[in-house]
Amino acid sequence: xxxxxxxxxxxxxxxxxxxxxxxxxxxxxxxxxxxxxxxxxxxxxxxxxxxxxxxxxxxxxxxxxxxxxxxxxxxxxxxxxxxxxxxxxxxxxxxxxxxxxxxxxxxxxxxxxxxxxxxxxxxxxxxxxxxxxxxxxxxxxxxxxxxxxxxxxxxxxxxxxxxxxxxxxxxxxxxxxxxxxxxxxxxxxxxxxxxxxxxxxxxxxxxxxxxxxxxxxxxxxxxxxxxxxxxxxxxxxxxxxxxxxxxxxxxxxxxxxxxxx
Amino acid sequence: xxxxxxxxxxxxxxxxxxxxxxxxxxxxxxxxxxxxxxxxxxxxxxxxxxxxxxxxxxxxxxxxxxxxxxxxxxxxxxxxxxxxxxxxxxxxxxxxxxxxxxxxxxxxxxxxxxxxxxxxxxxxxxxxxxxxxxxxxxxxxxxxxxxxxxxxxxxxxxxxxxxxxxxxxxxxxxxxxxxxxxxxxxxxxxxxxxxxxxxxxxxxxxxxxxxxxxxxx
Amino acid sequence: xxxxxxxxxxxxxxxxxxxxxxxxxxxxxxxxxxxxxxxxxxxxxxxxxxxxxxxxxxxxxxxxxxxxxxxxxxxxxxxxxxxxxxxxxxxxxxxxxxxxxxxxxxxxxxxxxxxxxxxxxxxxxxxxxxxxxxxxxxxxxxxxxxxxxxxxxxxxxxxxxxxxxxxxxxxxxxxxxxxxxxxxxxxxxxxxxxxxxxxxxxxxxxxxxxxxxx
Numbered sequence: 001x002x003x004x005x006x007x008x009x010x011x012x013x014x015x016x017x018x019x020x021x022x023x024x025x026x027x028x029x030x031x032x033x034x035x036x037x038x039x040x041x042x043x044x045x046x047x048x049x050x051x052x053x054x055x056x057x058x059x060x061x062x063x064x065x066x067x068x069x070x071x072x073x074x075x076x077x078x079x080x081x082x083x084x085x086x087x088x089x090x091x092x093x094x095x096x097x098x099x100x101x102x103x104x105x106x107x108x109x110x111x112x113x114x115x116x117x118x119x120x121x122x123x124x125x126x127x128x129x130x131x132x133x134x135x136x137x138x139x140x141x142x143x144x145x146x147x148x149x150x151x152x153x154x155x156x157x158x159x160x161x162x163x164x165x166x167x168x169x170x171x172x173x174x175x176x177x178x179x180x181x182x183x184x185x186x187x188x189x190x191x192x193x194x195x196x197x198x199x200x201x202x203x204x205x206x207x208x209x210x211x212x213x214x215x216x217x218x219x220x221x222x223x224x225x226x227x228x229x230x231x232x233x234x235x236x237x238x239x240x241x242x243x244x245x246x247x248x249x250x251x252x253x254x255x256x257x258x259x260x261x
Numbered sequence: 262x263x264x265x266x267x268x269x270x271x272x273x274x275x276x277x278x279x280x281x282x283x284x285x286x287x288x289x290x291x292x293x294x295x296x297x298x299x300x301x302x303x304x305x306x307x308x309x310x311x312x313x314x315x316x317x318x319x320x321x322x323x324x325x326x327x328x329x330x331x332x333x334x335x336x337x338x339x340x341x342x343x344x345x346x347x348x349x350x351x352x353x354x355x356x357x358x359x360x361x362x363x364x365x366x367x368x369x370x371x372x373x374x375x376x377x378x379x380x381x382x383x384x385x386x387x388x389x390x391x392x393x394x395x396x397x398x399x400x401x402x403x404x405x406x407x408x409x410x411x412x413x414x415x416x417x418x419x420x421x422x423x424x425x426x427x428x429x430x431x432x433x434x435x436x437x438x439x440x441x442x443x444x445x446x447x448x449x450x451x452x453x454x455x456x457x458x459x460x461x462x463x464x465x466x467x468x469x470x471x472x473x474x475x476x477x478x
Numbered sequence: 479x480x481x482x483x484x485x486x487x488x489x490x491x492x493x494x495x496x497x498x499x500x501x502x503x504x505x506x507x508x509x510x511x512x513x514x515x516x517x518x519x520x521x522x523x524x525x526x527x528x529x530x531x532x533x534x535x536x537x538x539x540x541x542x543x544x545x546x547x548x549x550x551x552x553x554x555x556x557x558x559x560x561x562x563x564x565x566x567x568x569x570x571x572x573x574x575x576x577x578x579x580x581x582x583x584x585x586x587x588x589x590x591x592x593x594x595x596x597x598x599x600x601x602x603x604x605x606x607x608x609x610x611x612x613x614x615x616x617x618x619x620x621x622x623x624x625x626x627x628x629x630x631x632x633x634x635x636x637x638x639x640x641x642x643x644x645x646x647x648x649x650x651x652x653x654x655x656x657x658x659x660x661x662x663x664x665x666x667x668x669x670x671x672x673x674x675x676x677x678x679x680x681x682x683x684x685x686x687x688x689x690x691x692x
Contacts, residue, residue, distance in 0.1 A: 320669060321665060321669070324628075324665075324668060324669035324672055325628070325664075325665035325668050325669060326628040326629070326631040326632075326642070326665075326668060327628075328631045328632060328634070328635075328642055329631060329642060329645075329661055329664055329665045329668065330665070332642070332645070332646070332649075332661045333658065333661045333662065333665065336649060336657065336658055336661065337658040337661060337662075340654075340655045340657070340658055341655075418535075418536040419536070421536035421538045421539060422536075422538060422632070422635075424538065424635070425634075425635055432536070432538060432539065432542075435539075435542075436542070439546065445542070445543075445546035445547040445549075446543070446546075446547035446548070446549070449539055449542050449543040449546065449547050450543065450547070452539050452542075453535040453539045453540075453543065456534060456535050456536055456539060457531060457534035457535050460533070460534035460535070461530050461531070461534040464530060464533070464534065465530075
């Protein structure tokens with residue numbers, strides 16, 4: 001089910017991501033070597049590649065969880081040039097416009113599922129408690145976990161925790177969602193619950209960048225497949241085209257290794 | 262006359278001493294924990310002056326014997342025109358002690374909170390204040406609880422040092438009784454029992470919490 | 479300068495108290511820790527009671543009990559001996575608890591592997607468990623030694639002329655501002671003395687790690 005690029009521009013303003021010449025190193029160790037990427041609003045980009053290729057670091061540069069050493073980032077209408085001081089106000093606006101979902105969920109263990117989703121809305125968007133709780137319940141229903149609202153994360157399965165984490169990110173009405181290996185910590189069948197939620201999100205026209213090892217998800221859902229290896233993007237384009245006929249030897253090797261598993 | 266009868270006779274005076282000991286320990290804890298939290302933040306502060314000041318207070322509070330701090334407060338500060346009752350001096354010295362020890366425990370607790378928690382708070386756009394007080398602290402303090410209970414026991418036992426500046430606490434009461442009738446063995450045994458009946462169950466409760474926490478970790 | 483000299487006069491006694499009590503503790507804690515980890519429940523409980531009782535009573539009480547309370551025939555403890563025995567007994571209890579923690583921290587898999595290899599109980603304990611336990615506890619032991627150094631100051635209350643006692647006598651003779659100087663100096667000396675032990679413990683830890691995992 002290839003997804004058509006949505007044209008309807010109601011709800012949140014549709015703004016994409018442009019990353020230009022992103023460089024990042026830890027000491028002498030280069031992690032990102034001049035990486036550029038364009039993400040059209042309303043599209044899904046899947047980032048694949050062998051571990052250590054720099055996928056996660058690249059993703060984390062988008063919302064400045066990692067500070068790149070050079071390059072330009074344009075996200076959701078904000079332009080950021082690393083190295084220059086960014087006004088905290090701009091940074092806060094950027095962060096609330098970009099939602100992120102982690103491999104290890106990172107729910108707040110001392111808050112119920114509802115509070116996890118409601119609390120940031122109150123503090124970041126200034127919503128009233130009732131308003132935030134109502135929105136939280138809507139989102140919990142959407143990810144199929146209304147009955148878990150008053151449970152603490154420790155009492156939920158990994159798949160449930162990840163769906164709550166997605167709901168928490170969505171509650172801030174982001175225009176872009178980043179996913180950092182969202183199913184890697186989950187059993188395969190539990191991962192499917194999470195992927196189903198992500199498919200729905202993609203179908204609704206959310207701009208998404210997903211670092212993943214789920215090849216089927218990448219093929220079915222993404223509009224653009226980006227293959228990274230050795231700190232660079234080595235190939236990008238239509239997912240089906242790349243998977244059936246990779247142009248680079250490195251891509252071929254990676255795909256063969258993944259698909260044989 | 263057997264020991265139990267003698268002990269019964271000593272008990273009223275001993276209990277009033279125990280009351281003073283418990284009072285000092287309570288002050289040390291009630292003031293020491295929040296100050297410890299403050300110090301734990303100071304020693305990680307960006308500002309060099311604040312960090313150094315925090316480190317100095319912590320390192321002296323932990324590095325110098327409690328007895329030395331006690332003397333420093335009791336004999337030292339009056340030389341600069343700040344006069345104390347001996348019991349106030351004991352409270353100040355033990356608060357210092359408690360704050361220094363609990364700051365280390367709280368710092369370790371805060372640092373044990375997974376990095377992902379800070380990252381999650383960051384990507385949600387929570388402010389630094391919310392991240393610390395609403396996300397990191399509630400979790401970090403939880404894992405610090407057994408250690409902080411240990412500090413409380415240590416402080417209760419530490420009140421016995423206030424004997425050295427003539428605070429009428431448990432040890433001083435025992436010594437006074439002993440110097441009247443020279444039954445030192447009986448009276449110090451009774452003093453030991455008084456300390457033990459509080460410290461030992463408190464230790465067991467601490468161990469229970471510790472085990473429970475490690476199970477839920 | 480006079481203050482420093484006065485305090486330093488007590489340094490040898492402080493070190494003597496600390497090391498003597500530490501020696502008693504290091505050795506005495508061995509049987510007690512074995513009892514604490516014994517498969518025989520009553521023995522384990524008895525050891526637990528002893529450890530908790532010793533630790534539940536403040537050091538100053540132990541010192542007074544020994545110094546003033548023990549009077550058998552013509553025998554009485556001298557202040558120094560009372561301090562060494564008292565601090566030694568307390569050390570036994572604390573160190574036994576540290577040893578126990580170390581023994582129990584050795585992974586179960588090590589015991590199972592030893593059994594699978596057919597090693598005897600003795601070989602398993604002394605050849606497999608103890609070397610690993612020692613690596614685990616050596617930093618805690620060093621930390622305890624620093625604590626003991628500080629606790630030796632309590633001996634001043636039973637008139638042992640260690641550093642704090644010397645500070646007090648100096649202070650009594652100098653009722654001016656100078657009188658507080660020895661307390662400052664003695665505090666600094668304790669902190670300085672604890673530095674090399676802390677350093678050593680870190681080195682020890684690193685060395686042990688290398689020796690075992692190399």
